[in-house]
Amino acid sequence: xxxxxxxxxxxxxxxxxxxxxxxxxxxxxxxxxxxxxxxxxxxxxxxxxxxxxxxxxxxxxxxxxxxxxxxxxxxxxxxxxxxxxxxxxxxxxxxxxxxxxxxxxxxxxxxxxxxxxxxxxxxxxxxxxxxxxxxxxxxxxxxxxxxxxxxxxxxxxxxxxxxxxxxxxxxxxxxxxxxxxxxxxxxxxxxxxxxxxxxxxxxxxxxxxxxxxxxxxxxxxxxxxxxxxxxxxxxxxxxxxxxxxxxxxxxxxxxxxxxxxxxxxxxxxxxxxxxxxxxxxxxxxxxxxxxxxxxxxxxxxxxxxxxxxxxxxxxxxxxxxxxxxxxxxxxxxxxxxxxxxxxxxxxxxxxxxxxxxxxxxxxxxxxxxxxxxxxxxxxxxxxxxxxxxxx
Numbered sequence: 001x002x003x004x005x006x007x008x009x010x011x012x013x014x015x016x017x018x019x020x021x022x023x024x025x026x027x028x029x030x031x032x033x034x035x036x037x038x039x040x041x042x043x044x045x046x047x048x049x050x051x052x053x054x055x056x057x058x059x060x061x062x063x064x065x066x067x068x069x070x071x072x073x074x075x076x077x078x079x080x081x082x083x084x085x086x087x088x089x090x091x092x093x094x095x096x097x098x099x100x101x102x103x104x105x106x107x108x109x110x111x112x113x114x115x116x117x118x119x120x121x122x123x124x125x126x127x128x129x130x131x132x133x134x135x136x137x138x139x140x141x142x143x144x145x146x147x148x149x150x151x152x153x154x155x156x157x158x159x160x161x162x163x164x165x166x167x168x169x170x171x172x173x174x175x176x177x178x179x180x181x182x183x184x185x186x187x188x189x190x191x192x193x194x195x196x197x198x199x200x201x202x203x204x205x206x207x208x209x210x211x212x213x214x215x216x217x218x219x220x221x222x223x224x225x226x227x228x229x230x231x232x233x234x235x236x237x238x239x240x241x242x243x244x245x246x247x248x249x250x251x252x253x254x255x256x257x258x259x260x261x262x263x264x265x266x267x268x269x270x271x272x273x274x275x276x277x278x279x280x281x282x283x284x285x286x287x288x289x290x291x292x293x294x295x296x297x298x299x300x301x302x303x304x305x306x307x308x309x310x311x312x313x314x315x316x317x318x319x320x321x322x323x324x325x326x327x328x329x330x331x332x333x334x335x336x337x338x339x340x341x342x343x344x345x346x347x348x349x350x351x352x353x354x355x356x357x358x359x360x361x362x363x364x365x366x367x368x369x370x371x372x373x374x375x376x377x378x379x380x381x382x383x384x385x386x387x388x389x390x391x
Contacts, residue, residue: 153210173205
């Protein structure tokens with residue numbers, strides 16, 4: 001994931017005034033960051049003693065991220081990084097992206113280093129991340145390696161100025177294109193490789209390149225065979241030619257400033273997760289709860305003979321799907337995934353039908369239509385207006 005460290009458009013989750021998809025409220029230019037933070041660090045050299053092996057979640061949440069006793073050395077992350085370096089060496093590439101702990105997976109724009117989420121450096125923090133966010137991005141070795149290869153793609157692009165070449169721009173597009181808050185993808189397109197979930201190569205020209213690079217670098221992928229007949233193969237062949245060209249060559253750019261590193265993250269874990277959950281609200285199972293509890297009723301021993309909400313939605317899903325698709329023009333698979341999520345949530349909440357089925361069907365169809373229209377115009381099911389209130 002690439003982050004522009006200059007644009008003042010959006011603030012980062014940890015409070016530094018730069019661009020990202022998340023963000024609270026400390027407005028100060030990035031170029032002032034280093035001196036200000038170093039002064040603060042000097043004034044507060046004594047960190048609280050935190051035993052991550054025994055501390056309760058309640059007490060842990062009170063601590064600032066920068067005070068956590070974390071490092072990469074000696075952890076499973078170090079092993080993953082060494083494996084990444086071996087993959088690069090096996091391809092004859094001398095470049096090594098320097099890795100550090102940050103607030104999330106990132107590569108600062110025009111820098112050649114890679115940020116790894118701090119929570120991956122200790123099992124207690126992985127557990128805490130999963131408690132609040134369901135998943136801890138990169139928590140398994142395979143997942144971590146995928147993300148390391150992806151971020152290294154950004155770093156190597158800057159290290160050798162690949163994105164400034166005309167042929168690179170002709171194949172992938174221009175890096176100067178704006179990163180949107182969201183993106184729409186074509187699930188069956190053969191113009192792009194498939195590496196990170198969510199068809200991430202379709203997000204932006206830079207992501208198209210780094211996802212292609214990540215596939216090229218993965219030793220277990222026979223990309224020539226897997227992508228035979230795909231237009232994406234042309235991109236893989238171009239990446240292969242670039243990597244052949246730089247074999248044994250030192251990078252042209254060696255700048256590696258570690259923005260959003262662990263020592264600068266002054267926010268408490270409690271506030272970190274409040275803001276993170278607020279931003280990613282629609283990713284959580286309880287996103288639909290308010291609506292569902294308004295139109296359905298909770299299953300009790302007294303009403304256990306009523307039709308289950310899950311069965312009702314399953315019965316009418318096809319009709320709702322085609323009606324909403326015809327009205328909105330949105331692709332059926334997007335609406336179907338949305339309906340399946342709602343259907344599953346009613347089962348988890350143990351909801352059942354009141355007597356007025358016609359009202360429920362109309363209300364449910366209207367709700368799904370409104371979400372899909374939000375998605376069409378803003379890229380978010382909850383809509384841009386609500387999203388801005390969360391910032």
